[in-house]
Amino acid sequence: MNDLQQLVRQLIPNQDENNKVFTEQKNSAAELGSVFYSGQYRGDQASFRWEPQEKHVRQLIQLDGDKAAKILGALAHKQRLDILRSVLQEPLTGPDLVERLNMGTTGQLYHHIKALVGADLLVQEERGGKYTIPGPRALPLLLLLAAASDLMDTSDYLAMTEARTNAHAYLGGAQEVYDPHLLLWAVVENCILEHLHGTCSEVSLFLHADGSITVADNGRGIPVQALPGSEHPRVQTVLTDMSRLSSSATFLAPGSEKGISMPVVNALSLKLSVEIRRDGRVFQQHYKHGIPQSELQTVGVTKETGTSVTFLPDRDIFGKSFELSMLEKQAEDFAVLYPKLNIHVWSDLA
Template identity: 60%
Template sequence: MSRDLSSEIDALKKQMAELHQLVQHMVLERKPAANLNLGDPLYEDSVIKDPDSSSVFYSGYVHLNGQGLRWEPQERRIQQLLGLNSDKVAKVLAALGNKQRLDILRTVLNEPLTGAELVDRLNMGTTGQLYHHLKALIGANLLVQEPGGRYGFPMHRCLPFLLLLAAAGDLLDTSDYMDMMETRNNAGVYFGTSQDFDVHHLLWAVVENSILEHQAGFCSEIDLFLHDDGSVTVTDNGRGIPVEALVQSILTDINRFSSSAQFQVPGAERGISIAVVNALSQKLTVEIRRDGKIYRQEYRQGIPQSGLMTVGISNETGTSVTFKSDAELFGVGFDRTKLDLRKNELLTAYPNLSIHIHD
């Protein structure tokens, strides 16, 4: 008996279409079709007709410790979430916000471990501090002690914890932006004074990155361009910031660099890195020439305005940084006499380096 494969395929397509319509119908019962763009992970609803009906749905499946766990879809009303007790929510987030406790939970989530194994795995050194955290986590029902003395994660807490990590993952960049704002609010620690910040220090911090490239044997020329709007461009012929190293992280992570990659103002508590310059600038643009391409990204007060874009091709290599200092923090512009003086100091220290200043 021969089979009509063409007819069978048509029948399957019809069944899939009907199933798709059924799913659509179920979704549309909860959301007007005019406001829903199926297939997009995010959509914008211009008119919320019934705010009280807004909900967050979540579910999941994980394989942990030899067990497959599936959570059926659950729903939390927006009004319910916004009405949670702020004090209690803050305590939960504060408890999980402790780095060592978070590391303990993430570690035992993969594999139950004894106290000694946790100390070794997390490089804690002693068990005293560990057991202080273990006691708190067990008391909060975020940790259980299994037979044999091993500590594990309560299964009914896994999904909420993983969802919290997922949400934190979507908000990771906000930690850098918070650091940016704190840098702006505490700019004095980088200048050794509480007022009258010297904009030249920002410029020398940018130049310092090109100097490091020169010391590594990859940069022979630095050019400074002073613009009419008060901004300045520093460009070099070094290797260019490694794109694979995440340019945005370099420009937004205040704590990323060691002291060797910072410009230290005499008497200041902290050194100025390129991320600090970004935070204290009204606007900053970085352009990278590397791997035959030209990449560019723009920032406003340290916040990226776009992703890293490929904007052209080039056989040259190097990095160009253009920034305009924040007028609220820096009232006076660049002084050509100071620039020439610093230029001569650098040429004396690095006789094989060419430095040019252009008005």
């Protein structure tokens, strides 16, 4: 909690005279500002309204850390959160919850319900009756879920940070110098899967003078529409969601514990850019250490389809550079394995 408080302090910017979100008061400690909120909850059984509220930021970041952690910890329990989300939709009995959440036994359910009732997050209409969210708790819970949805992508970035910290698990054990070609072959594998699907016949590898490399194919292009329940384009999920290993190509380095997926390539790269050609348009997005530096932008029109990924392996992790001779040798090996796939190697090197 102390780390969170410190982070909030760092995130609050100094504003100029033309953008007075927070003002700096001289001769006193800098005023951190306030959060204003209000709202209304309407359900089938009841309706509750919050009058406008104000919480000083200083008050929020000085909350009792132990108590705040207990609240967040209780709500972070998946089964308890599932119970609350279900009851928010409509009042439900215990058997209703067991069936809806596939919990198997009522004993498992009531263990969590007892905790939620004790915390005043659930009430039961009568013995054996339906459970509901107490009126004063409904809106704060919804606001907390709304805040969680805005912070949802941070779970991906935390996982990518862990991948950087534990790079050896993906790259083949503890070594002094890791081979960046491992990332390259993981990206190329995605092109090969597209080829096996029958939608890719050309792959080009461009080695750049700054040490970065581009892998371009003429496949379908990574989809750009948002997935259900997400505000982010699918390409961002493909490049950042570490939990979707099963739905993406996974290259296994010799001696490694985990496969190298596209999010791993992104996490272990100092910078990465993706360009997608599909639906008559050209889309582009940039990343640094796996974190988006821009929204997915439309930058042109085209009649072509395909994906181009340009990335620069992080030199703090990879002590070697890409070798043109190794690229050419691997392209020859791929030509034997996939005779209908044309792989070209180009270089900006003098």
